[in-house]
Amino acid sequence: MNTTIVVGGGIAGCTITYTLLQRGHTVVHINNNTLPSASAVAAGLYNPIVFKRLVPTWLATDVVPYCKQFYKHIEQLTHTQFHYDIAILKLLTEQQEVDLWHKKQQDPETSRWLGNVATGNIDGIHNKHAGKGTVNESGWVNVPMLLQAYTAYFSTQHNYTAINEQFDYNQLTITPQTITYKGLQAQRIVFAEGVYVSNNPFFKHIIMKPTKGDVFKIEADLCQDYVLNKGCFVIPYAPQKFIVGSTYNWQDTSWDASLEGKAELLTKVNDLITTPIIITEHTAGVRPTTHDRRPTLGTHHTHKNMFVFNGLGTKGVLLAPYLANHLAQYMHNEIELMHEVNVSRYKAL
Numbered sequence: 383m384n385t386t387i388v389v390g391g392g393i394a395g396c397t398i399t400y401t402l403l404q405r406g407h408t409v410v411h412i413n414n415n416t417l418p419s420a421s422a423v424a425a426g427l428y429n430p431i432v433f434k435r436l437v438p439t440w441l442a443t444d445v446v447p448y449c450k451q452f453y454k455h456i457e458q459l460t461h462t463q464f465h466y467d468i469a470i471l472k473l474l475t476e477q478q479e480v481d482l483w484h485k486k487q488q489d490p491e492t493s494r495w496l497g498n499v500a501t502g503n504i505d506g507i508h509n510k511h512a513g514k515g516t517v518n519e520s521g522w523v524n525v526p527m528l529l530q531a532y533t534a535y536f537s538t539q540h541n542y543t544a545i546n547e548q549f550d551y552n553q554l555t556i557t558p559q560t561i562t563y564k565g566l567q568a569q570r571i572v573f574a575e576g577v578y579v580s581n582n583p584f585f586k587h588i589i590m591k592p593t594k595g596d597v598f599k600i601e602a603d604l605c606q607d608y609v610l611n612k613g614c615f616v617i618p619y620a621p622q623k624f625i626v627g628s629t630y631n632w633q634d635t636s637w638d639a640s641l642e643g644k645a646e647l648l649t650k651v652n653d654l655i656t657t658p659i660i661i662t663e664h665t666a667g668v669r670p671t672t673h674d675r676r677p678t679l680g681t682h683h684t685h686k687n688m689f690v691f692n693g694l695g696t697k698g699v700l701l702a703p704y705l706a707n708h709l710a711q712y713m714h715n716e717i718e719l720m721h722e723v724n725v726s727r728y729k730a731l
């Protein structure tokens with residue numbers, strides 16, 4: 383038997399579960415469905431460009447094509463659509479920003495991701511911008527639908543068992559060969575608990591810097607062809623329906639939709655959109671962000687059959703497929719872990 387226990391049913395837990403099932407593992411998947419999760423509220427956007435500095439996001443040339451191909455594959459497998467290739471239109475306020483965009487279009491590091499700068503007006507938004515830069519190869523994933531697709535697929539697999547409960551760390555017995563949990567025997571365990579990893583006695587040394595985000599769903603009469611960005615993202619998800627996200631708050635790390643978050647998002651959206659909006663939903667969640675903004679993968683320093691898959695931060699959609707594969711390859715002794723993501727970096731601190 384080649385049994386792995388996976389704890390966590392967000393995008394990290396589900397993606398590593400899928401990846402291990404593909405490699406022939408038997409997976410016992412433990413998730414507390416009553417806990418709020420970041421994946422349940424994620425806006426679902428992925429963007430190859432960091433707008434602040436107009437540079438590619440970390441590992442862009444690897445992770446962007448990988449995630450596109452991965453999600454298309456899961457869509458085919460599950461006969462569900464949850465992934466959309468959609469351009470981001472970055473509104474550039476000053477001529478200086480337009481000039482920088484043009485310069486970066488010539489730079490081999492960024493040229494692939496930066497499309498044309500448009501100058502025409504767009505109905506329903508403040509047209510006080512010097513230009514509108516198009517990002518290539520960006521996309522949107524309806525994350526709750528992805529999780530539903532995973533769940534439906536898992537339920538058809540003979541080598542998969544789901545348990546809906548709060549994992550109790552005190553019930554774990556570990557030997558170098560075996561992990562025993564409430565009478566269940568496995569060869570290894572993977573923890574993918576998002577910000578709740580701080581309750582995990584085996585990995586509480588990971589330095590998390592949780593980041594709360596508020597997000598809206600709105601109705602508005604706006605173009606559906608692209609994602610608008612200026613201070614916030616406006617993502618079309620259905621006719622005349624948009625997701626507006628997100629705020630970043632490191633002080634308040636509660637899961638409640640906050641008045642402060644609402645006020646901030648409203649200011650941003652009103653700075654962008656002129657057409658009337660109706661807020662149909664306001665939610666919030668806490669991103670599993672680490673102190674150095676890098677994901678956290680690898681084995682426990684003593685228990686080599688105990689793994690962690692966490693720290694996806696603001697980029698769960700983009701990073702989960704590539705890094706789940708990276709972790710699986712590492713588990714099977716096929717590769718060394720990238721040092722930036724290795725959980726061993728915390729032991730040294």
Ligand SMILES: Cc1cc2nc3c(=O)[nH]c(=O)nc-3n(C[C@H](O)[C@H](O)[C@H](O)COP(=O)(O)OP(=O)(O)OC[C@H]3O[C@@H](n4cnc5c(N)ncnc54)[C@H](O)[C@@H]3O)c2cc1C
Nearest residue numbers: 392393394414420421424425426427549576595667698699
């Ligand atoms: C407002 C907001 C907007 C976002 N927008 C985007 C976006 O546009 N693009 C993007 O890529 N990312 C976005 N993110 C980030 C993204 O949501 C995260 O990167 C991702 O969801 C993290 O997934 P995870 O599986 O690690 O954690 P989670 O989704 O939080 O999942 C953790 C799971 O572990 C379970 N769990 C924890 N402890 C236990 C236990 N002891 N026993 C049983 N179960 C347990 C929980 O029930 C939960 O289901 C956003 C996040 C927020 C909050």
